[in-house]
Amino acid sequence: NTGSERPHAVLLASPLTGHLIPLAELARRLVEHHSFAVTLVTFSNLSLPAHVLSSCLLPPSVATAVLPSVDMGDIPAADIFQVFLELIRRSAPNLRALVRGISATAGPLAALVVDFFFPEALLVAAELGVPGYVFVPTNLTMLALERRFMELHHVHGLPPGEYRDFPEVVELAEGVSMRREDFPVPYRDPNRLAFPQLLEDTRRYLRADGFLVNTFDKMEPALVEAFRLAAEQRAFPPVFTPGPLVRRSKPEPDVGDQDCLEWLDRQPTGSVVYVSFGSGGSLSLEQTTELVAGLEDSGQRFLWVVRVPDLTAESETATGGNDDDPLAWLPEGFLERTAGRGLAVTAWAPQVRVLPHPATAAFLSHCGWNSTLESVQSGVPMVALPLGAEQRMNAVILEREVGVALRPPAREDGVVVRDEIAAAVKELLMDGEKGRFVRRRAGDMQQEAARASLPEGSSRRALEEVATKWKLACGMEK
Numbered sequence: 001n002t003g004s005e006r007p008h009a010v011l012l013a014s015p016l017t018g019h020l021i022p023l024a025e026l027a028r029r030l031v032e033h034h035s036f037a038v039t040l041v042t043f044s045n046l047s048l049p050a051h052v053l054s055s056c057l058l059p060p061s062v063a064t065a066v067l068p069s070v071d072m073g074d075i076p077a078a079d080i081f082q083v084f085l086e087l088i089r090r091s092a093p094n095l096r097a098l099v100r101g102i103s104a105t106a107g108p109l110a111a112l113v114v115d116f117f118f119p120e121a122l123l124v125a126a127e128l129g130v131p132g133y134v135f136v137p138t139n140l141t142m143l144a145l146e147r148r149f150m151e152l153h154h155v156h157g158l159p160p161g162e163y164r165d166f167p168e169v170v171e172l173a174e175g176v177s178m179r180r181e182d183f184p185v186p187y188r189d190p191n192r193l194a195f196p197q198l199l200e201d202t203r204r205y206l207r208a209d210g211f212l213v214n215t216f217d218k219m220e221p222a223l224v225e226a227f228r229l230a231a232e233q234r235a236f237p238p239v240f241t242p243g244p245l246v247r248r249s250k251p252e253p254d255v256g257d258q259d260c261l262e263w264l265d266r267q268p269t270g271s272v273v274y275v276s277f278g279s280g281g282s283l284s285l286e287q288t289t290e291l292v293a294g295l296e297d298s299g300q301r302f303l304w305v306v307r308v309p310d311l312t313a314e315s316e317t318a319t320g321g322n323d324d325d326p327l328a329w330l331p332e333g334f335l336e337r338t339a340g341r342g343l344a345v346t347a348w349a350p351q352v353r354v355l356p357h358p359a360t361a362a363f364l365s366h367c368g369w370n371s372t373l374e375s376v377q378s379g380v381p382m383v384a385l386p387l388g389a390e391q392r393m394n395a396v397i398l399e400r401e402v403g404v405a406l407r408p409p410a411r412e413d414g415v416v417v418r419d420e421i422a423a424a425v426k427e428l429l430m431d432g433e434k435g436r437f438v439r440r441r442a443g444d445m446q447q448e449a450a451r452a453s454l455p456e457g458s459s460r461r462a463l464e465e466v467a468t469k470w471k472l473a474c475g476m477e478k
């Protein structure tokens with residue numbers, strides 16, 4: 001039912017797997033819980049692999065539209081933020097036409113929601129006179145950090161692109177601070193090309209009518225309160241927390257998924273550590289070697305989604321495998337020695353089925369925010385091995401604020417060595433004192449997440465509030 005009696009929301013996705021997955025889930029909820037019609041808009045540029053789209057499980061009631069490809073040949077691909085800014089600038093006329101078309105044919109346009117990498121698209125919402133919202137696929141801590149940097153820059157009265165007195169530690173809310181070494185990658189070094197661009201993006205956020213952030217109140221309580229106050233004082237747009245936006249697993253797993261699940265079925269309850277680093281994350285060759293040794297030394301069962309190592313940090317003479325077969329990079333004999341207790345899969349595991357499986361006891365993770373929320377929702381404690389993006393910051397939240405993860409210390413060069421990995425895995429699986437605490441916290445947070453998602457829960461109410469505003473704005477509700 002996408003007829004004109006339903007208010008229509010247009011959701012603009014970013015072409016990143018970890019951003020699209022929770023946005024698709026938001027779309028589903030708007031349709032199924034709040035009687036919206038939704039169009040999810042993606043880009044032809046940088047399109048996603050088919051298994052990602054299929055794993056999002058879009059309900060038939062969510063329509064999709066694809067923005068035509070635009071020429072990006074002149075933009076260096078390495079500067080991802082520049083790519084995104086130019087992509088949205090060049091696509092703006094197409095987006096405008098698409099949204100106009102929707103409002104002409106598919107009923108009253110209620111809102112335009114844009115991924116947080118595309119605040120420039122809020123201009124289109126303003127032009128069309130509809131509420132413009134920003135979707136943050138990661139957490140409130142990230143939004144707080146962005147906001148803090150914007151303020152600091154403003155206080156120092158610096159021209160765009162310049163930054164001095166870069167703080168070692170920033171305070172984000174009462175009792176919540178973050179050290180520079182744990183900042184998201186582009187913020188660690190203010191001299192990076194992307195930094196001024198990011199500040200500009202944050203300034204564009206101020207045009208938003210509101211934010212939808214993939215978190216829930218009990219996950220980041222101090223920040224929820226800080227943003228509530230900021231909205232009350234009209235210092236920042238209102239922030240809503242409808243998470244965890246975790247996709248449901250498909251009724252029937254794909255053929256390739258069966259191997260993983262059948263293997264898990266054969267393992268004892270609470271005996272397996274699931275090892276995965278997200279949709280794109282790969283380890284350096286050295287970190288791979290340490291992980292292999294750590295898993296072997298731990299003596300525990302594991303299910304590992306293995307990727308071809310990231311060789312950018314290695315000498316050009318690194319040998320041992322090829323681009324097509326991630327397993328060829330693993331040390332000689334490892335798979336044979338661990339054959340009875342370990343399973344290595346390549347490419348893609350059905351993570352939303354693996355985590356709640358009774359055999360799964362812990363998740364050794366890069367702390368991508370979707371992985372994090374999926375783990376919390378399943379009550380699975382984590383071993384944090386953050387790689388890039390905002391993952392170190394997420395690891396801090398998980399270890400220090402929420403208490404659902406152990407974070408084995410890294411060496412100066414960032415590598416976590418085998419002993420630390422083995423110790424953390426054993427601590428969680430063999431009932432050490434710290435491990436017991438973290439497991440208990442994981443159980444508590446699972447309950448909190450479930451509570452937030454009940455009809456009267458905070459997350460459900462947050463989306464209800466937004467939905468009501470949107471319906472009012474397009475005259476569908478008085």
Ligand code: UDP
Pocket residue numbers: 017018019021055276277278279280281305347348349350351352367368369370371372374
């Ligand atoms: N994922 C999966 N199978 C895999 C790897 C990843 O299903 O083998 C899913 C995972 O469940 C999560 C998403 O891909 O929903 C990864 O998002 P996350 O934010 O954790 O990390 P990112 O990919 O953005 O680094």
